[in-house]
Amino acid sequence: MSRESWVGSDARTIAEAVQSGRAAARTVVEDHLARVDECNGTLNALVTVCAEEALAAADSVDERRLLGETPGPLAGVPFTVKDLIATAGVRTTAGSRALADNVPAVDASAVAAFKAAGAILIGKTNTPEFGACGLTRNELFGTTASPVRPDGVVRSPGGSSGGESASVAAGMSVLGLGTDFGGSVRWPAHCTGLTSVRPTLGRIDPEGQYPGVLSDGRVLANPATMHGTIQTIGPLARNLGDATLALRVLSAPHLAWTEPDSVHVEHLDISWAPGEGTMPVDDEILKAVRTAAIGLGASEYDGDALPRANALFGALRTVETHADIHSLAAGAALSHDPDITAMLAAVHDRSSTEVEALWGDRAVLIANFLDEIGDVLILPVASVLAPPIGVESFEAGGRELTWMDALASCRAISVLGVPSVVVPVGLSRNGLPIGVQVVARPFHEHLALSVAARITSNARVPG
Numbered sequence: 190m191s192r193e194s195w196v197g198s199d200a201r202t203i204a205e206a207v208q209s210g211r212a213a214a215r216t217v218v219e220d221h222l223a224r225v226d227e228c229n230g231t232l233n234a235l236v237t238v239c240a241e242e243a244l245a246a247a248d249s250v251d252e253r254r255l256l257g258e259t260p261g262p263l264a265g266v267p268f269t270v271k272d273l274i275a276t277a278g279v280r281t282t283a284g285s286r287a288l289a290d291n292v293p294a295v296d297a298s299a300v301a302a303f304k305a306a307g308a309i310l311i312g313k314t315n316t317p318e319f320g321a322c323g324l325t326r327n328e329l330f331g332t333t334a335s336p337v338r339p340d341g342v343v344r345s346p347g348g349s350s351g352g353e354s355a356s357v358a359a360g361m362s363v364l365g366l367g368t369d370f371g372g373s374v375r376w377p378a379h380c381t382g383l384t385s386v387r388p389t390l391g392r393i394d395p396e397g398q399y400p401g402v403l404s405d406g407r408v409l410a411n412p413a414t415m416h417g418t419i420q421t422i423g424p425l426a427r428n429l430g431d432a433t434l435a436l437r438v439l440s441a442p443h444l445a446w447t448e449p450d451s452v453h454v455e456h457l458d459i460s461w462a463p464g465e466g467t468m469p470v471d472d473e474i475l476k477a478v479r480t481a482a483i484g485l486g487a488s489e490y491d492g493d494a495l496p497r498a499n500a501l502f503g504a505l506r507t508v509e510t511h512a513d514i515h516s517l518a519a520g521a522a523l524s525h526d527p528d529i530t531a532m533l534a535a536v537h538d539r540s541s542t543e544v545e546a547l548w549g550d551r552a553v554l555i556a557n558f559l560d561e562i563g564d565v566l567i568l569p570v571a572s573v574l575a576p577p578i579g580v581e582s583f584e585a586g587g588r589e590l591t592w593m594d595a596l597a598s599c600r601a602i603s604v605l606g607v608p609s610v611v612v613p614v615g616l617s618r619n620g621l622p623i624g625v626q627v628v629a630r631p632f633h634e635h636l637a638l639s640v641a642a643r644i645t646s647n648a649r650v651p652g
Contacts, residue, residue, distance in 0.1 A: 261307030297397020314352025325351025339620030372599025458563030466496030469586025
């Protein structure tokens with residue numbers, strides 16, 4: 190009689206089983222590597238599989254437990270890492286042919302935190318070159334497909350953490366580490382029915398994200414760039430409990446952590462918006478978000494900061510010099526992917542005074558937004574549902590949108606610097622997942638997590 194596989198189990202269940210000795214970490218990892226063998230050829234989610242290293246790490250967890258040590262809150266939990274995040278001794282390409290043979294010497298701080306908690310790295314996942322697209326494809330590894338296809342249509346898992354969302358949704362990994370610049374963990378979660386967290390900037394140590402500044406084998410966030418200022422690492426998971434556990438592990442040790450269970454949702458000042466205010470949103474998405482918000486007694490947002498945020502994100506993007514990308518690719522006699530080429534070509538030559546004025550506008554906009562939102566704001570993740578592979582423009586509200594337009598609600602929240610939790614809130618007519626953003630004030634992730642829990646409970650979806 191064959192035993193039941195650990196594939197599909199949540200992180201807490203696996204960790205408790207490994208901690209108690211009811212399961213061996215090696216067995217858990219073997220099950221997930223078998224799942225990779227089964228699924229990855231079709232999905233192209235993992236671009237580097239580190240099976241030998243994962244099994245050795247699992248054996249170490251099992252040995253430590255036998256010696257009486259406590260292996261950690263993520264003991265034996267298989268995880269994957271977006272190929273935009275540094276992993277010591279494991280190829281990290283940022284989806285770029287210029288970095289095809291790049292092997293970092295030092296783990297990103299977030300990767301090190303997962304490993305210290307007992308989690309097992311099983312591979313790296315696909316990303317567009319330097320994360321510069323909302324659809325996961327590059328000329329080094331090709332296109333990633335979503336395992337979620339209720340209508341039989343092969344769709345994108347979103348991007349730029351699309352390899353992560355495909356891996357976690359398919360059960361190849363239990364937890365994922367992605368990065369979020371303009372929606373890159375939130376949009377993939379929406380496309381594949383997952384939970385993700387874009388934390389407050391500084392909640393998770395930013396070290397180890399590409400593009401960045403290389404220094405003694407480390408990849409440092411560059412505070413003089415938009416990427417270094419706005420991009421953050423964030424977790425993806427199949428349920429809210431796992432995402433919360435992951436965020437607790439990743440949270441910088443010098444920051445206070447408040448458990449979401451301590452929050453009285455009924456006492457919160459909650460508002461909702463049908464989008465960021467400038468781009469149309471699909472009717473099915475609007476209906477799901479509105480239903481979730483009304484179920485919490487939310488009032489409709491009537492401020493003017495949110496509608497200005499997406500335009501500011503775009504303005505800041507056009508004055509970014511992308512010096513870190515130029516430096517990382519220096520000396521490589523290879524062309525960039527079309528998305529990067531277009532991004533570099535769109536840079537405007539502006540004076541330092543004009544650039545500083547834009548960052549000043551951001552400071553004012555953030556202050557205005559925090560004056561308007563109360564405790565929590567609920568809004569859509571994106572204007573559209575997960576698109577079929579190969580589709581590059583999308584229709585919503587009678588208007589044709591680019592993927593950047595479709596992610597306006599994510600880009601607005603990114604530039605405002607506030608945390609956002611995404612949870613599935615329902616399904617479309619053809620069975621595609623619909624996610625919702627739950628936004629809170631800086632370092633108030635516990636409020637967003639508690640409201641997200643209430644939303645999933647009300648909607649009767651996995652939480």
